[in-house]
Amino acid sequence: MKHVLTIYSGQKNTATAACGQCATSCQSACKTSCTVGNQVCVNKG
């Protein structure tokens, strides 16, 4: 019987790691453009 189910195996994005292509700005004020508040890689390469 399965008591533990892995929903997401938590791989890190190694293909584009630290590429610096993502927007980088604040998570607290007016600017909804960052990858701190929004954790999506924008590098399509």
Next chain:
Amino acid sequence: MTDTGKYHFFRYGGLNILLDVPTGAVHLLDDTAAKVLPAFVQDRDRDSLAELVPAQELPAAQRAWDQLQDLVDRGLFLGPEPVFARRPGGGELKAMCLHVAHDCDLRCRYCFASAGSFGGSRSLMDAETARAAVDFLLSSAAAVYELDFFGGEPLLNLDVVEATAAYARERAAALGKRINLTLTTNAYSLAEDARRRLLDLDLDIVLSHDGREAVHNAMRPTAGGGESYSQVTRNILAMAPLLEERYYVRGTYTAHNLDFVEDIRHWLDLGLKRMSMEPVVAPPWAAMALKEEDLPRLRSQYWQLAELCLQQPFTFFHFIIDWERGQCGARRAAGCGAGVEYVAVAPGGDIYPCHQFVGQRRWRMGTVFVGITEPALREEFLHVGIADKSRCRQCWARYHCGGGCHANAWWANSDLRQPYALGCELLKIRTEAALYVKVRQALNQYSCEGDVHGQA
């Protein structure tokens, strides 16, 4: 809830959710495994189970224990802390917030920019300074840049926005680089002519709006003290459909609208689909300031928002977590990049670590005409990642947060390495809700046999 900094366990909506912090792996536990978990992480002595559970439950508890051990063996639970040797983009400057207007046609009561003036005189950036700022930005070795037109209200200086956007694209192309442009506006002056001019600039746009009419009007009056809701809403509803996925509506909630999910419902009723709602940061004595005693109610709001996200399609910015491609660990570890990869430029050309520090002499880093004259400030910001903050090193949410807002840390604690505690709590609440949404969506999308997302 449990928090050792290595993992985080929480229960909501009948789900027992276990987050492995170093990897970001997410596991669903049944009640037996949830019961076994504390003993497993404390001493890892399987024989102790006999003292913890009734004899008839022992076989199931032992199976759950073994399955938790299997996660450990596969590197999906209680593994080592990752090391990120390189900052994103090598730490090159790549993003700039250009304050083209230190003036505003609204007088928002929570404005960190002192209603647009940033504590100084009201002023507009001239085209020459804006060009110098672009040249300064593009002089770094980055390959992809972000330039955000900000204020105050940037539409008050739309001619300079247009000239600077054209210049930035031309210079970037000449250098073989790419530049993305954004603009943040209160939309009060976003009439038809301004909408057309912005569309021609090919920008991503953040549109500020606070939701319900009474909430919006109370917080976002015009410079003359009038109501702004009708005009702003009319302009946003005319603009948003033209932008397709290139906009966010962005609001601020305060102690006066702790039921902020009603403001998000209002946006949905208006037909808006992409949104963000942020907690106000205000001095603790301000009536609008959020307080620790508000946290239970705010937690309830984020759970309501999570359920709303599962019921109807819309994008809530802070619930987006990339499980398809995985987190960029280097970005999470480095945080927002203020003062290093990101700077803000005031109308006169002074450079600051970010838009929240603009106008504060202590944080002036240089000017766009001569460059960085205070390299020690950049050095200071190089060392405020999550590994540099004792509180973050112990926090389960560190790879979903990135260490919090430096400006908030400074204002709350006069220390860049001491995060703003209330902000931390809200971030953790929001992250739990985001993870819950992801888990629910995964369960809805896939069968529950084996791993349902990613390769284990």
